[in-house]
Amino acid sequence: MSLIEQHDALLLDLDGTVWEGGRAIEGAVDFINSCGLPSIYVTNNASRAPENVAEKLAAIGLKANASDVLTSAQAAVTLAGEHIEPGAKVLVIGADSFRDLVRNAGYTVVSSADDQPAAVLQGFDPEVGWAQLTEGALALRQGAVYIASNLDSSLPTERGLAVGNGSLVAAVQSATGIEPVSAGKPEPAMFVQAAHLIGSQRPLVVGDRLNTDIAGGNAAAMNTFHVLTGVSHEMELIEADTEHRPNFIGESLAEMARGANEVRPGAQGGFTARVDGKDVLVDNGNPNATSVQALRTVLEVAWSMPQPPRYIQPVSEKAESVIRGWR
Template identity: 40%
Template sequence: MTVPSPGSRLVDAYDLVIFDLDGVIYLVDRPIETAVAAVGRLHAEGKPLAYATNNASRRAAEVAALLSGMGLAVRPDEVLTSAAAAAGLLANRFPADSPVLVVGAEALRAEVRAVGLRPVTRLEDGPVAVVQGYAPEIGWADLAEAALAVRAGAEWFATNTDRTLPTARGPVPGNGSLVAVLRTALEREPDVVVGKPAPALFTAAARQAGATRPLAVGDRLDTDIEGAVRAGLDSLLVLTGVTRPAELLHAAVSERPTYVANDLGGLFDPAQVVHLPSHVTGEPGPTASGSTTGGFTASGPTTPAASGWQVVADGATALLTGSGSSLEALGALCAVSWSGQPISTVEPESDSARSALRDLDLLH
């Protein structure tokens, strides 16, 4: 783990920043203003960047054009998509001109063609594989053909298993929800899942940039952050997309980020990012009252540096007291909840605590 020196900028500790897109840079096609400003600043400073997305509905050049339209100077070779990665795996597995049943957007079909395979749409075309990616126009007939092809012996590739997609109106069903339809019908898992949380997109980005200290930035625990953990990378969770603070408190060890920030401003301002506790190895330490606090033995810092918050947990209920930023309160709560004392309810002991919990949507 790379740890920035106190008071230094987070971004300066890393030689590559790998961004997720949906929920980090934009919501659907609407840019997140703070993200656009942050990425523009990184470009101006010459920081190497990459973009790794599970979205299989656009090719790399289309993603770069979309980002350029938002005012970001992004090259196609900086973009890694699950569609291109899936097509590459298919090309390594099957001979040229093999028929592949594509359930997804035109971008996925184009990637399959680009590697010398032949996209098809029906069982009667004899597909050797099914590749499934998100597209809003996918319907029952598409899923039925895919189910029939897999039952007939075709290998099943999923570009990703994201259950939801972030939108300005809230999360909506993603490719993982469509994969779940086939999983239910076939009573089996896909043969290959290409995108995050598989580490391939992250490791490819680091290899391509020649980076030795990459930082992965994402908005969801079960794909971006778990993928970074699997790849052995430090990660920053931003709260502009899918994951909310309550989910972070209950994150599995495999889904725990290194840092959390409200948005990409945390890359530059130490006051806008919190270094979360490392994976906990010890047990919570008892207090005189038999409850637990953040003072357990752990493999890293148990509370954010300079945090003025204290957390006392009694069973699944925690009492938050003290003062500081809302993010520091979240870090203190994670330190206790990740210690083996899972928190389901947090009560404030002061107006400052009440305000922080309100900001975090943890006030009940």
């Protein structure tokens, strides 16, 4: 039985998993459309309305509408309801679509700290600058509740890792000494909400970032599948603590069509791994074995160690050839 057949829905991250800066990652669209499972797209990017995200998904060939999208901006608005009264004034640092969500939830959107907002909600928008950040900082010093859509320090784009919402939040936090409550991943509530929206009992969380996608899925007690197409690569996996370790690892989404035992950590591809002091030695390997098979072999051993290994040492020529590209 394939990994896909063991689950009833996919909770898919977007940036680094399905696309990079809106450009589809190779093979992702074909797999999602053909896998036979319903999907909901769970994204920490708060810069677009769900309707706009759905339009972009449709533009790359995916069948999606607004109800298939859950953004961290939506999660932040839901979280705000636990901290402020209905109809309260809210200062939003972020995109116009974020302000629309706040307004549609019945709150009064303001733009100045002079309006005495009850809360400051901050989400990513490429147009955020000094003026918005300053109004937020002034409002927080006056006692407003601070809620961030997410704390991702970086954002994958087609040009590389750009500044993310967490880095902009850090500027406000540095100026005020006030730490925000975060609504998005890795908080488990966002995944629980997504599973509820799609009516899933056995969801599989899929993402590229260990400290958000995988940590959040694990915290929600859901199975997690990590793809190597985005932020977190081999060495981060090897050094990951328990909370950040995925159940399954693949080079791409298509590997979810394999059996669960093929994509979970364990010896495969003819590789062997063993502990030698503080290092892990990797030996053997079939002629057609792949880098990700070596990685899964190493992870089973590395994750059994009390501390991350100092070095991953290839012994065979095959191990050397595949490990050379790890980062």
